[in-house]
Amino acid sequence: MAFGFFLSPHLGLGPAACALGFAKKKGYVEDSKGIALPLIMLGKPSVLVVGGLFGVLSYYIKLGLDVILPGKIDAVSAAIVIIGIIAKILFGNEGVIGKVPEGDRRFGVASKNKWMPHMPSGEGITYWLFAGGASLLAGLLYWEICEFGKTFADTNPALAENITIVAQFPVFALAVIFLILLCTGLPCPVFHHVGLVACYGAMIPYASGANELVVLLWAMSCGILSHFVADLLADLFLVYGDGYVDPPSLSMAACSLFTWILFPALGLYNGVAMIVTPIVLLVISAVIACVLQAKRKAALSAETAA
Structure with a gap:
């Protein structure tokens, strides 16, 4: 579903990864990179709401890129990247690129x-x-x-x-x-x-x-x-x-x-x-x-x- 023509990755994969980052910040999960985890199993409505909000944001980012750079950029992938970076800034602990041990x-x-x-x-x-x-x-x-x-x-x-x-x-x-x-x-x-x-x-x-x-x-x-x-x-x-x-x-x-x-x-x-x-x-x-x-x-x- 997340990679198909029904949702597209910028509405399925990307927002879910952002919600996972939120779940990690709240202490609901231990790994913010384990994107195979079905988030509904956490039983935390707030996580699903965050995913939905990032999905709406990603939808409009993709639309905007289609208008600004029509046929010049993979707008779906760019939207996933943009919301991922935003989520990393909001929910991460070491900035956008992280710290090397x-x-x-x-x-x-x-x-x-x-x-x-x-x-x-x-x-x-x-x-x-x-x-x-x-x-x-x-x-x-x-x-x-x-x-x-x-x-x-x-x-x-x-x-x-x-x-x-x-x-x-x-x-x-x-x-x-x-x-x-x-x-x-x-x-x-x-x-x-x-x-x-x-x-x-x-x-x-x-x-x-x-x-x-x-x-x-x-x-x-x-x-x-x-x-x-x-x-x-x-x-x-x-x-x-x-x-x-x-x-x-x-x-x-x-x-x-x-x-x-x-x-x-x-x-x-x-x-x-x-x-x-x-x-x-x-x-x-x-x-x-x-x-x-x-x-x-x-x-x-x-x-x-x-």
Whole structure:
């Protein structure tokens, strides 16, 4: 429900996470990041009221962003981020980014705390390959579904447009199934942001008439980018201090600005740049993955030796 077309995450997930932060502040729960907890079981109407109020706020934030930046930002994800930060300020105990305990470090493979301990970015090559595979699948499905939608362009333009919109979501929907399993305690991957941002990266090249290979390169490069961005922003806004600011939403909001504002402004979707840019992004991200892998291996070796 919270990730579907009935409520949308900015009306389901985001407000519930804010209510969880309130519950932690009141002493009703011990963990302000355990978003799998059904809050109704607490038997505290005030928690549900807070969730409802944040839901109303998020609804209007999303509407406002749609007016101010139409088609330029993932307004759903941005609304989740904004209310999450507000809740962290109101209900948290260490500010927006939290305080790093002595002996730990916020960033890097040697950090003792991670958003997803079972899939750290320090597993660089595996991390890169997984994100690349999910992104490639998302881009391929986006291309095929959009091509199918074109067959209705003359007879039913509205249907063709709706099919193009739906083309963004197959891998996102697949990833949500894994989120359900994650909530049961299984160490499943989180990649709905990867699938969605991959399609964000593919949209403008596809609309510009790029061939399938170029569209897939953009999808893959942007999906991998979102994977690393989520981990980086999680270290900044989620891992330390009370409160939950959703890393995938952070990544989707940030990467939508890249794909829909920054890249077009730099002319990266035009001419030769349309072909070269995703290749450069893939190479850079692969190098970063290899460096992270080497650093993690060295850190683990040093820890074992100690």
